[in-house]
Amino acid sequence: MEQNNSSLRIAIQKGGRLSEKTLHLLENIGLEFDNYKNRILVPCRNYDVELLLIRDDDIPEYVQDGICELGFVGHNVTAESKADVTHLRGLGFGKCRLSIAVPKRGEFSTLKDLDGRRIATSYPVLTREYFKKHDIDVKTIEISGAVEIAPTLDVADAIADIVSTGGTLKTNGLIELDTILQSEAELIKTNQPVPKHKQELIDKFLMRMGARQKAEKSRYIMMNAPSDSVDKICDIIPSLKSPTVLPLAESNMVAIHSVIPTYQFWEVMEELKSAGATGIVILPIENMIV
Ligand code: PRP
Ligand code: ZN
Numbered sequence: 001m002e003q004n005n006s007s008l009r010i011a012i013q014k015g016g017r018l019s020e021k022t023l024h025l026l027e028n029i030g031l032e033f034d035n036y037k038n039r040i041l042v043p044c045r046n047y048d049v050e051l052l053l054i055r056d057d058d059i060p061e062y063v064q065d066g067i068c069e070l071g072f073v074g075h076n077v078t079a080e081s082k083a084d085v086t087h088l089r090g091l092g093f094g095k096c097r098l099s100i101a102v103p104k105r106g107e108f109s110t111l112k113d114l115d116g117r118r119i120a121t122s123y124p125v126l127t128r129e130y131f132k133k134h135d136i137d138v139k140t141i142e143i144s145g146a147v148e149i150a151p152t153l154d155v156a157d158a159i160a161d162i163v164s165t166g167g168t169l170k171t172n173g174l175i176e177l178d179t180i181l182q183s184e185a186e187l188i189k190t191n192q193p194v195p196k197h198k199q200e201l202i203d204k205f206l207m208r209m210g211a212r213q214k215a216e217k218s219r220y221i222m223m224n225a226p227s228d229s230v231d232k233i234c235d236i237i238p239s240l241k242s243p244t245v246l247p248l249a250e251s252n253m254v255a256i257h258s259v260i261p262t263y264q265f266w267e268v269m270e271e272l273k274s275a276g277a278t279g280i281v282i283l284p285i286e287n288m289i290v
Helices: 019-028 056-064 075-081 124-133 167-171 196-216 227-236 262-274
Strands: 008-013 041-043 049-054 070-074 085-090 096-103 118-121 139-142 158-163 174-183 185-190 218-226 244-247 253-261 278-284
Touching: 008 019, 008 056, 008 196, 019 196, 049 056, 056 070, 056 075, 056 085, 056 185, 070 075, 075 085, 075 124, 075 174, 075 185, 085 196, 096 124, 118 124, 124 139, 124 158, 124 174, 158 167, 158 174, 167 174, 196 218, 218 227, 218 262, 227 253, 227 262, 253 262, 262 278
Parallel strands: 008 049, 008 070, 118 139, 118 158
Antiparallel strands: 041 049, 070 185, 085 185, 096 158, 096 174, 218 253, 218 278, 244 253
16 A cells, blocks of 8 residues: 655665665765664655665565665666566666686686586576576576685586676686676666655656766866867867857957866867867866756
8 A cells, every 4th residue: 555645765775885876876966864874764854755775685676566666776686686677777886797707727618618517606597597598508506695716615617796896706716708797786666656746756856866967977167268269169179058158358368168078078178278278177067957
């Protein structure tokens, strides 16, 4: 039964790689929480939402069942769960991959070599699916942690595990053979019916997140330049709108302001300098609503 005036509920991982970044993201869109340490249900001070802090493996199912309307979780976890949820957007952090890895100095150099062998993993569903697709018969051994040690202990011949920097594989003398799945943190939504007031809260929430994500992808750029190089500079700046051009006290000089994609600014900076721009300043943007 849906209570009509209950808060929007968002599931996030309790302690772990994604939780800090997720909380940071929520704070960046203006949501304030007190005391989330040692609590499971955390109310928000200035938005009609509460956070449910749970194990990441439980998040897709909670969202599927409508206990939470939204969830922040790694795509790897959602994919393994096969939960019936809607993927709303990727979040650009928590990037990792689920990979097959084998002992570096060993007998396996191709996937086919793993035929009839034992694969240790915390991702049995995705792993079985993958080997089935490649028509290779393996025995999956489900382990919930420290999967990388399985070949050394002769519990398995190879592993399928999450790789982020690759440090863990290296330390354990393992090398990647293939990637099963690419992953990053994502926002998922329930497919259960959502009451109107909660849908409105979700829409507003997504709007704020979108503005923040856009802002993070952009920088505000300011510079001075001779008036006669404005056209040239305008050609260089791939701005969203036409740049603002302001006269300066010094004659024949102007200030140019614009917004550029973050990834482009080093490239553009060099070109701008050769076009006569000076005093180039790049600033982060807090929020961007277009
Ligand atoms: C994963 C995986 C490895 C490690 C790999 O564990 O199981 O242990 O990350 O990262 P690296 O390539 O940067 O060394 P995670 O921290 O996600 O913990 P969990 O498996 O217990 O959820
Ligand atoms: Zn986990």
